[in-house]
Amino acid sequence: MTAELTRGQNHPLPRARLEIRISAGTPVVAGATLGDENGRVHGVEWVAHPGTPTLPGLEVSRQAAADHRLAVDLDAVPDAVHRVSVLLALPAAGSGPARFGAVAAPFVAVTGLDGDEVASYTITGLEAESAVVAVELYRRQGAWKVRAVGQGYAGGIAELLTDQNLPEAHQLAGSIHEAVAGGLARSVPAPPARTADGDRPRQTAAPAHGPDHGAAASHGATGPVPPVSPYDPEPAPGPQTPATASQQGMQQPHPGGPGDPSTAGRPSTPTGGGSIDYSHPRRQNAAPPPPPPTAPPAAPGQPAPPVAGDATGWSMEERLYNQVWGMFEDLARSTAAYRSAVDFADSRMEKELDQVLSDPRSRIGGQGDAAREAARARYGQLVSQAQEALDRDVAQLAAEADVVEPALPMAFASWDSPVWHAYRVPMEIPMALRLGDLHLPEAERIRIPLLVRLPLERGLWIDSGRSASLDGSFADSHEMRSLGLETAVAHAARLLAVYPAGEFTVHVIDPAGSGTQALAPLTQSGVLAAPPALGAAGTADVLARLTQRVDLVQMALRGGAPDALPPGLDTSQQLLIVHDFPHGFDDRAVNQLRYLADEGPAVGVHLMMVADREDSAGYGPLLDPLWRSLLRLTPVADDHLADPWVGHAWTYEPSLVPPGSQVLRHVLSQVAAARRSWDR
Known part of the structure; x- marks a missing residue:
């Protein structure tokens, strides 16, 4: 279960090999410092930054970006290290914002290698600061914990490093900005x-x-x-x-x-x-x-x-x-x-x-x-x-x-x-x-x-709405829908083929039954969990069963009892192919699809939409989150x-x-x- 931290809170780390995910909404520089038991950074060789991204047990990004993933192996850091501080800073070069108060609050999540979040922290309350210590991983009595810090510095990276007792703080800050500036330059x-x-x-x-x-x-x-x-x-x-x-x-x-x-x-x-x-x-x-x-x-x-x-x-x-x-x-x-x-x-x-x-x-x-x-x-x-x-x-x-x-x-x-x-x-x-x-x-x-x-990690939207391909050939809407479903079938067949027996299940919703021919490879081979769902009743039944499955698995995981699922619940990975959307779908069904797209992948339920974005525009803001959440x-x-x-x-x-x-x-x-x- 994820611990949502506030400033100053800590949480134990159950494993040594971790990933720190950062989402800032604007390009930021990500780095980390290694500190001793007093938090002191002994030299530039104790700082991971875009110019020197790799330290023992630690690796950071080489350029400024809106999203980062930092790798940490706490078993591999030197014994003298008792603290790993994760740093964020706005680039000094470029035309972007100069203070964190002008951008969305950065979000930091500590996850395991399986992608499961251990702890997360949204860094709020920043104003004139251009650099911040986001979180720190620290060793206490032989065990590691994560603490939400959120300490900002209006003087940028130089002031932050100076506060960590680094003698070469200003020189290193200049080196970091030079390394980042190279990545921001127009010429590649x-x-x-x-x-x-x-x-x-x-x-x-x-x-x-x-x-x-x-x-x-x-x-x-x-x-x-x-x-x-x-x-x-x-x-x-x-x-x-x-x-x-x-x-x-x-x-x-x-x-x-x-x-x-x-x-x-x-x-x-x-x-x-x-x-x-x-x-x-x-x-x-x-x-x-x-x-x-x-x-x-x-x-x-x-x-x-x-x-x-x-x-x-x-x-x-x-x-x-x-x-x-x-x-x-x-x-x-x-x-x-x-x-x-x-x-x-x-x-x-x-x-x-x-x-x-x-x-x-x-x-x-x-x-x-x-x-x-x-x-x-x-x-x-x-x-x-x-x-x-x-x-x-x-x-x-x-x-x-x-x-x-x-x-x-x-x-x-x-x-x-x-x-x-x-x-x-x-x-x-x-x-x-x-x-x-x-x-x-x-x-x-x-x-x-x-x-x-x-x-x-996310579902797929097979877009059947484009009328012309890049090679100059044209296709009408009926042909594009058929091509879209054939593509979905090929992707679904490949997913079925690469999973061990019984570990991947495919469901199909085809309200009007218009995809019978394209779906034939799946239906005739017998790989589907059930025949394609038809009509409003069939659509509602499939969506209700899958949303219930997501709810049950989420409750079991949050309660720390993953083995307490109802008998007979199919625990394999699930794929739902939705054809001919939005015809035959009401607002409730759209909300259920949004729920599956957002919450399903984390518990093994994946969505594959075969639809025309323009044809679905009538749902307006209701559909936009679904569209954005799918590849x-x-x-x-x-x-x-x-x-x-x-x-x-x-x-x-x-x-x-x-x-x-x-x-x-x-x-x-x-x-x-x-x-x-x-x-x-």
Whole structure:
């Protein structure tokens, strides 16, 4: 049960490995200090901040962001450390607010690796302060506790660090602001320099970095991502998606992963260059280094051959997951560097041409024409250099994608992968699920899997309202609804396929019975818990049963008696597919759907809406919270997702079964057989 703390209150910490989640509504800098038994910080090496994000047992974000996830392993901090203070500060650079009194109250939650909140604290009462000690984890008689502090400082980070007896407080504050300013600059730094063999250096640590990197961000569905629960060597439920955020205001797959889009990547590249961390940013503990490459060494002057699974991780599945995240961020940053270079070339040429036109001497003879030609030549040279750098990076990433894609496990693989033909019902839940692919126009040949962490932290909205896809083909509303439901069926089948027998249950609401054909793979295979619910009565019955299940599980958990559930209650993960919304749904049903979307994921009930947002607009404010709480996906290619680093609009393509393929029937028949055996 979560303890909601007020200033000065404390609460025991039941475990050593934790995640501290911060939501501020505006970009803030997150850091932490290590203090001795008197709270004294002995030196700059006892402070984790964006310039030095990793300390023993502690990792913070590398840049300012509206949402952060800090990793703490209290067993790994030095014995001399008795206090870990979590700091928040408003960036000194940029045009954002200069005091916390001008923004929403920051929220801090301490959670376990399974995503369950231990304690939370909303920092109220701040006015002129620009830095604050949010909470502190402290050791008392051999046990750790968390205390809500909320101590603000109008003098910013320098005053805060001075108050903690740090001699180099002002110098360190300047270093922190410099590191953050690099992340806030408009120009995105180029990818890190390549080594002699042409490959980017890869770190061997796996930090737990930041602000909802888990998933890509959706224009249509904003909210906490999720993206994406922290990795753990033991199986543990988790949230990133890709934690999603809008492209206008980035906040969590996992793309997702590129997911809990949600959801979802590697920490930001330092402005001065440096290695890229190929681990997922929300790792909670240091992972083992990647295995030695199995590919032959590269020839002198040639890039090293890519190897599948060369990222950090405890297993091949985790290493591949981290590698996909790494490819996602590499492509995002390489493209950002290219676009930034082209913007600079445009701006420079425009400025030079303006100077030519404003100089009367350029009108005499051919001086003006020569100056214009020189400006265009310099522009072409800059763009050519940027294109060469992008082509080099894209070629390397394409080669990496060629070896990674065939090596992906079933849950990460596309439906046309051969692994599905050897499908067997798994014994364990995978860490993530593929919901489609992402790509950018500058690198059309590279497809990055959109991975979201399991169990899902938020539901899905399959938007059937777009009338045209990016390839120029048009579809009427009836065809879009059909495509939307087919996409939902493919996603549901994939979820059923990656869960062990009896651990995932699917319900369908189809009030008018218009989805019979698209739902045939689910209904004919026998994988559904019951036939699709029809009419108002069937809709009301399914919604009532699922909301009651959420209520019962919540009461059991809050009462500390999870084993006291009624006999016969299905404790498996539940997915509700809602088709043809809003037709046949009244205000009560909409409120129940909102309740399931908000409260369901925490207790294993997930929602998948197949609906047209515009068609549902009649509900107005009643529908908006439901829309925002779900991750929007589309049945056709669409560029509504954005990454959490530079905000590119990524083109999303759903993961669909190839036409004429029997793989879906093969997979669902085995799922149904395994379920029947499990029921007996």
